[in-house]
Amino acid sequence: MRWMPAISGLAFALMAAALWTALDWAPVAQDSAGGLTQKIFYFHVPSAYVMYIGVGACVLGSLGYLFQRTPGWDALAQAGAELGVVFASIVLITGPLWARKAWGAYWAWDPRLTTTLLGTLIFVAYLVLHSNAAGEAEKKFSAALAVMGACVMPVIHFSVQLWRGQHPTVITSRGGGLAPEMGKTLALSFTAFTIMAAVLLFVRARVALGEARLAELRTEAVSQGLLDEEAV
Amino acid sequence: MKLGGFALVAALVVVAGPSVGLAQQQPGAADERSMGFRPGLGDAARERVPGGRLLVGAYTAALVLIGGYVAFIARRAAKLEEDMRRLEDDLARRAPKDE
Numbered sequence: 001m002r003w004m005p006a007i008s009g010l011a012f013a014l015m016a017a018a019l020w021t022a023l024d025w026a027p028v029a030q031d032s033a034g035g036l037t038q039k040i041f042y043f044h045v046p047s048a049y050v051m052y053i054g055v056g057a058c059v060l061g062s063l064g065y066l067f068q069r070t071p072g073w074d075a076l077a078q079a080g081a082e083l084g085v086v087f088a089s090i091v092l093i094t095g096p097l098w099a100r101k102a103w104g105a106y107w108a109w110d111p112r113l114t115t116t117l118l119g120t121l122i123f124v125a126y127l128v129l130h131s132n133a134a135g136e137a138e139k140k141f142s143a144a145l146a147v148m149g150a151c152v153m154p155v156i157h158f159s160v161q162l163w164r165g166q167h168p169t170v171i172t173s174r175g176g177g178l179a180p181e182m183g184k185t186l187a188l189s190f191t192a193f194t195i196m197a198a199v200l201l202f203v204r205a206r207v208a209l210g211e212a213r214l215a216e217l218r219t220e221a222v223s224q225g226l227l228d229e230e231a232v
Numbered sequence: 233m234k235l236g237g238f239a240l241v242a243a244l245v246v247v248a249g250p251s252v253g254l255a256q257q258q259p260g261a262a263d264e265r266s267m268g269f270r271p272g273l274g275d276a277a278r279e280r281v282p283g284g285r286l287l288v289g290a291y292t293a294a295l296v297l298i299g300g301y302v303a304f305i306a307r308r309a310a311k312l313e314e315d316m317r318r319l320e321d322d323l324a325r326r327a328p329k330d331e
Contacts, residue, residue, distance in 0.1 A: 015298075023291070030272030036283035038269060040290045047294065086301045093297075094290040101283050160265050168267035177268045196298075204305050210312045217319060226326050227319075 004203070011199050014192035018042065018185075026185040033168075034102035040094050042185050045171070046193035047090040048116075052153060053197050054084025055123065059150040062143035071216075074139060075208035077146060078130055079201050081123050087197075088120040103166055110165035115156045122149035 022042035029038035057080025064073030095113065096106040107113065126149060129142040160169045170178065171186070178186065221227040 027271035029269045033267065033269050034283065035272060037286045039287055043291060043294045086297055090294045090297050093293045097286045097290040101286055165265065167265065169265045170267055170269060179270050182269055200301065200305065207305060207309045207312055214312065214315055214319065221323060226323055
């Protein structure tokens with residue numbers, strides 16, 4: 001934990017640099033890509049990538065919990081789901097604002113947009129279920145929901161290659177590519193978002209684990225007669 | 233047994249989901265969506281839809297959500313520390329009584 005302030009500071013500095021680079025240094029794209037609004041790309045795409053990291057952590061934690069039933073796995077799953085939902089929300093807000101300019105409409109029932117919305121709602125449901133979990137059975141059920149819900153992630157990722165729609169492919173192998181300055185800006189954003197996601201995931205999982213241990217300690221203290229029941 | 237059954241169903245869904253998509257793959261879908269971003273003239277004055285406002289709105293929303301989540305974690309961490317201290321105090325108060 002001694003290195004955490006330094007890593008957090010690095011994440012903050014890189015985010016500030018990514019923001020400045022995206023808004024000021026990167027060139028404005030052609031009008032067909034949205035002109036000025038194309039700059040949303042530098043936060044929109046890394047946010048989608050952090051959404052995948054969050055969901056991946058949630059699935060890993062859920063599988064670990066299903067097999068070992070330890071609070072550490074459960075804390076990782078909870079932290080991952082929260083991270084995934086927060087960054088999926090960023091994707092779902094910034095995307096339509098860009099689309100308003102590039103496509104002329106905030107929303108289209110494009111396969112990628114629809115599956116992203118569906119995936120987000122599944123993990124919102126996971127968080128609601130998990131936050132109301134009173135015992136192990138509910139936690140197991142929410143873990144199973146996370147594992148099943150994650151099946152939509154490959155569908156989101158490959159939807160632009162599988163089906164026709166409006167969402168463009170730019171940085172995939174068959175995408176149109178980026179101008180050099182745009183590529184460097186995106187690389188900086190990816191670096192900043194990766195470090196920030198790692199910090200948020202680690203700190204949130206530690207807090208969730210601390211909360212679980214505190215609840216265990218209180219229950220144990222009550223059972224040993226060291227605390228009154230109303231203190232729990 | 234229950235866990236094994238669940239793992240089997242999960243594995244089937246993981247494999248079957250993308251497979252259905254692949255089976256229905258439309259030829260040329262990826263090529264049709266292919267788009268490159270290149271610097272443009274970017275004359276904001278002749279834009280019918282105000283790109284600047286949309287851009288500011290998007291970045292503001294992203295930063296508010298990230299900042300909000302950081303604040304949420306910080307509040308939970310502070311509450312955890314406070315609850316832990318209270319538990320220690322409660323136990324310490326109780327200990328001399330038992331002795």
